[in-house]
Amino acid sequence: MHPAIPKLLQIQERDQRIRQLQKDLKDIPNQQTRAKMQLAGDQQAVDAASLAVKETEVKIKSIQLDVQTRQTSIKRLQDQQFETRKNDEFAALGHEIKRYGEEVSKLEDGELDQMEALEKGKASLKEKQAKLGETQKRVNDELKALDERAEGVKKRLEEITAERKEMAAPVEEDVLDLYTRIFTKKGDAAVVPMENAQCGGCHMKVVVGVIQSLKQSEHLTQCESCGRILYLVE
Numbered sequence: 356m357h358p359a360i361p362k363l364l365q366i367q368e369r370d371q372r373i374r375q376l377q378k379d380l381k382d383i384p385n386q387q388t389r390a391k392m393q394l395a396g397d398q399q400a401v402d403a404a405s406l407a408v409k410e411t412e413v414k415i416k417s418i419q420l421d422v423q424t425r426q427t428s429i430k431r432l433q434d435q436q437f438e439t440r441k442n443d444e445f446a447a448l449g450h451e452i453k454r455y456g457e458e459v460s461k462l463e464d465g466e467l468d469q470m471e472a473l474e475k476g477k478a479s480l481k482e483k484q485a486k487l488g489e490t491q492k493r494v495n496d497e498l499k500a501l502d503e504r505a506e507g508v509k510k511r512l513e514e515i516t517a518e519r520k521e522m523a524a525p526v527e528e529d530v531l532d533l534y535t536r537i538f539t540k541k542g543d544a545a546v547v548p549m550e551n552a553q554c555g556g557c558h559m560k561v562v563v564g565v566i567q568s569l570k571q572s573e574h575l576t577q578c579e580s581c582g583r584i585l586y587l588v589e
């Protein structure tokens with residue numbers, strides 16, 4: 356085995372972990388976004404319930420105004436009735452007063468219905484706010500855990516990067532350059548074993564010349580198909 360291979364394998368193991376940790380770190384903001392999205396549905400339910408309560412309150416106010424207008428009218432008609440000397444006018448005014456009175460009763464019935472609806476609406480709003488609160492708490496916990504994980508991953512990355520640097524220091528520059536170039540390009544591995552006369556990276560058959568070169572182990576041997584550095588499992 357070429358003397359650089361064990362060192363390169365150690366470096367590669369660190370590089371693979373660095374790559375995985377970087378991937379994990381990059382995915383954490385996505386997970387945080389997904390966690391926050393859980394709030395959207397509950398927030399929407401609270402908004403809808405809150406709007407329904409406001410609309411009911413507006414309806415009640417409007418009914419109360421209508422009642423007030425009619426009561427003012429009734430008061431005015433009663434004054435007119437008090438002052439009149441004519442029997443037919445008195446009767447006509449009485450008829451009007453009765454009509455307004457009936458309208459007021461009807462409006463008040465409607466007001467009672469709306470009051471009931473308001474009570475139910477407020478209870479529903481409270482329920483939905485509680486659910487939102489629970490979800491918010493859960494999401495906050497998730498976000499906190501993800502923050503902590505990101506911190507952990509960053510720390511681990513620093514440690515492994517330092518290890519990698521230390522391991523790479525004694526390796527010849529051109530060997531390290533070749534390794535780094537292949538690892539960057541392939542993404543998974545730059546140094547792979549030859550097994551059953553096949554490249555452990557691309558699984559293509561390895562030609563006889565390459566096998567001989569591997570056995571001599573005087574210089575690094577690359578797979579003719581994918582360019583990865585090969586080594587013999589001894």
Ligand SMILES: [Zn+2]
Pocket residue numbers: 554555556557558559578579580581582583
């Ligand atoms: Zn190959």
